[in-house]
Amino acid sequence: MTIVDWNRLAERALAGEELEREVARAVLQAEDNQLLEQLAAAYRVRRHYWENRVRLHFLLNAQSGLCPEDCNYCSQSKLSMAEIEKYPFMSQGKILAAAERAHQLQAGTFCMVISGRSPSEKVFNQVLEAVQAVKGRYPMKICACLGLLDQQQTQALAEAGVDRVNHNLNTAEAYHSSICSTHMFQDRVETVTAVQTAGLTTCSGGILGMGETDDDVIDLALSLRRLQVTSVPVNFLIPIPGTPLAEAGTTLTPRQCLRILCLFRLLLPSQEIRIAGGREVHMRQLQPLGLYAANSIFIGDYLTTPGQATRLDFEMIRDAGFVLENADGTPLPAVPVETLIPSAQAAP
Template sequence: MNFPNWNALADRALEGECLEREAARAVLHAPDDVLLDQLAAAYRVRRHYWGNRVRFHFLLNAQSGLCPEDCHYCSQSKISSAEIEKYPLMAKEKILSAAERAASLNAGTFCFVISGRSPNDSTLGKVVEAVREIKQTSDLKVCACLGLLSEEQTRQLADAGVDRVNHNLNTSEDYHPNICNTHTWRDRATTLKNVKAAGITTCSGGIIGMGESDDDIIDLALQLRELKVTSVPINFLIPIPGTPFARLNELNPRRCLRVLCLFRFLLPSQEIRIAGGREVHLRSLQPLGLYPANSIFVGDYLTTPGQAARRDLEMLQDAGFILEAPDGSPLDSKIPLNRLS
């Protein structure tokens, strides 16, 4: 395989050009001895749009388990036997307390997640009520992840003040039947279109390491580009015991970094977030992930733990990155670490 000049790829990304599939494959197949060159080129693109700022997102699993869908990667699905907490929608007081915790960690976005196919009227009403109170009492951006959504449901969320809705495509359209059969890839894409029609910012990404091919990864990035998604979380599969993908183990830190570089080249201006699996798969190379990506989750994920917030801030400060406020401005890079646990 002929490998391109990485800086030339960065130039093309900055000019708004879309890479050909051969160049995209080369990013994923490049040898280890050019990885730092790839990262430097990806950082040129990231720096152009985001400077050296990093945004923290805080994730709340507000309703856990009890899901009728059969997503093979998920510990909350109906086909999972994973030992996780299962509970209905949290009381509003607990949700507001979690939002306060997010603000104390200097998170720019509070990500509110419920399990299930789609919220019923009662659940959506409680979500709307909680969001309105959060917006009245803090500067946090609110991102809601509620499953499949209709046009009417997205309008209600917009009226409540939801800033962003997350609904991941997860993988390419062609590979989707290998990871889920209770809904289609098109169902997910329709939800994103409903979100955009309601005037809410779209958040959608994928999960890497589910047995997909390089072309599936490339297709996912291209499909997100076509949909003009604003925020892109990249998850790396955690093979949770009790799920159908429990035995999958396809990733290493260098592979994960190449994937992040590819998404930066194909989605140059988007917010790219290193999401679930960051600590498990990037391990000691986590700081290098911030050269293509510009946001991370702080704290825990849905049913798996993350590293301590203190360590996340140390990682940023040690690498010379600056934490970003909800309005996009830089926060004091010398935030006392003793404020974080």
């Protein structure tokens, strides 16, 4: 096994060097007794770019289910038998109510997601109207996740006030056909490129624990690096009953999740890295350690699965010595956890 000098790896990441594949494999395959050294190296890089700040994102599933794609991990795909709520695009009133909650929870970014391959003209226009309404009331950034998009659509989103568009690569190009056949890896790359051409910042990451190899994990991170995406959500597969991947299960452990986060930080040193779906399921009591590599989390629920109670998220951030970040990147003043939780949403 390759012997790793973790301090040297941090120095290389800070210098902008791309790690060799052999070294990247060593990060993922390191023994447990090296985990704290790994995290220290990742935190050195994270601290350089993000200090001790944590960004909060709030996710709204604004249109659920009825998707014609066959992504094996997704509870909303045409293959899924999962018992989820299905509904068309939400009313503007419901979207504004969700934005109000996001604002109360100190989220810097409001993420609006719809199911489907690509939005219809009617839904796309509703999205534009909702974006303008939210922007007119709340000082949050807006991230839209709308499926495959072309240059004309991304330009319209930019003009409406969208700050960022999410479109995950999901996995390595070589493994993509194992999880989806209704669109290609290149389709996803082209959407990310269209977002960049429109002058919007890019949010793109993946889902780990779907049966991919270590080389697939590395290839995903390298693809994101070469695309120069701005924000990188790292999801860990939630095997939702009724989805094809539910039966396959996953071999993820809390320690392996931390090693993956360390690798992403070392290969994507300046990017916002977000511990996204599945952190509660797979990282469990080690969730706070993930913040030494990542600088962002979702607060609240995910698309069709519940997240951790908001009180626990705020306490985790505070107890680990981190501080919340405003939408403009400045740290928020420290306040009691109780004041950050809207009374109607308070968790025990």
